[in-house]
Amino acid sequence: MSLSHQQKVYVPKDVRSNQYITAEIKVTDALLAHYPDYKTCYQTLSRTIFNLAEQEELYNLHVITNDKLPVVRFHAEAYCFPTAEQIIFFYNPEYHEAQSLHSQDDYRARKIRVVFLATGExxxxxxxxxxxxxQHFLAKLMPxxxxxxxxxxxxDHQHLSYDLFAHAKGNKESYGYKLRSISDRYTARDCPLPEGHGSLCYVTVKLPLSRKLKQAFLPEQATDFSPLYQKLEDAFVQATSAKQLKQIAMVANGLTPLVRNSKYDQVDGTDEVQMLGFDPNVEEQQYIRHWAGDHLAEMVSFTIAAGVKDCKGGGLGRFLNRAEEALKSLTSELALDKSREELIVRFHQHISYQAPEELIS
Structure with a gap:
């Protein structure tokens, strides 16, 4: 197989692409001093933000002033589901537009988070x-x-999502991606990023713990679920090791996995979120596991993170191809019915940086 072919990823033609950008503005005493109370502050700032967004042709954005974490997913209909710690947005970028303030009047936010959802085709x-x-919006907002x-x-969060089993369901049309890092793509399109920006690429899948899986690996009326988890863990580790994928995680504790670069971000968990911290510069094995035999989760989340070398040149294509092969090996070991079951692969690319002075001054 040619090197050029190895660098390309062929995914189902109905692959879905998402992008959203968050701008986190730290709330200070000096900022709050300009307003009589929190409610007035949040409402006044959100009006300024929404008016400017309309002028800048940004048509789907949300202002979050209750410190909840935004999670964005594709859906044919637009929904917004708040939990104690998260706000989950479902939308179709081709059709849906919104301007919403998510606030708690008597709560002092640590940061005001503006979430921009990409729209169009x-x-x-x-x-x-x-x-x-x-960036242009923020440069006009700050003054x-x-x-x-x-x-x-x-x-900046971007991901591709598709069913790993699409071909088995008769969806044989595919589209070839020559994956590149966000910084390489942006540089080629005259969108330079600060040198100190952080980046992270990873693949996630969520495997529902079906009745078939439980019956295959657990005795009837089991109260210790360790045999099931251990089987999944062993199969996952073996499949990824065979493809030299060293930064991996398995989560089966009912929490939402959130991947961060452990070099820059805190990785403490919360009541809803399981933080997974990977350092892409480390070449040694990084395996994170979060499950307990006395708790039966509804699904298991698997994460495979890319290293620095994977993100250079055409490495991301090879990385995703290896991750796919590992996941196919895992699902074959579990004897999943590919014609009936669905396993959504999400390929994530993230960048983050502190806005430079020239952008916000």
Whole structure:
């Protein structure tokens, strides 16, 4: 097989592409001093943000002032589900637009988080222009705020999602991606990023613990679920090791996995979120496991993170191909019915950076 072919990834033609960008503005005493109370602060700032967004042709954005974590997924209908710690947005970028404030009047936010959801078609092809548009928005927003010495952290989240078993269901049309890092794509489209920006690439899948799986690996009326988890763990570790994939995690504790670069971000968990910290610069094995034999989860989440070397040149294509092969090996070991079951692969690319002075001054 040619090197060029190895660098390409062939995914089902109905692959879905998502992008959203968050701008996190740290809330300070100096900022709050300009308003009589929290409610007035949040409402006034959100009006300024929404008015400017309309002028800048940003048509789907949310202002979060209750410190809840945004999670974005594709759906044919638009929904917003808040939990104690998260706000889950479902939307179709081709059709849905929104301007919403998610707030708690008597709560002092640690940060005001503006979430920009990409809209239109060809999301991945237009990702750099969307990022530039958000940068221009922030450059115009900051002078309109009453406090000038504010810090902003920008996070750009992109992912492709598709069914690993699409071919077995008769969906034989595919599309070839020559994957590149976000920084390489943005540089080619005149969207330079600060040198100190962080980046992270990884693959996730969620495997429902079906009745068939439980019956295969657990005795009847089992109260210790360790044999099931251990089987899944052993199969996952073996499959990824065979493809030289060293940064992996298995979570089966009912929490939502959240991947971060452990070199830059805190990785403490919460009541809803299981933080997974990988350092892409480390070449040694990094295996994270979170499960307990006395708790039966509804599903198991598997994560495979890319190292620094995987993200250079055409390495991301080879990385995703190896991750796919490992997942196919895992599912074959578990004898899943590919014609009936669905296993959604999500390939994530993230970048983050502190907004430079020239952007926000």
């Amino acid at each position: 060809d999301i991945r092809s237009n990702s750099a222009s969307f990022h530039i548009k958000v 309109q705020l009453p406090e000038k010495n504010l810090t902003i952290k920008i996070r």
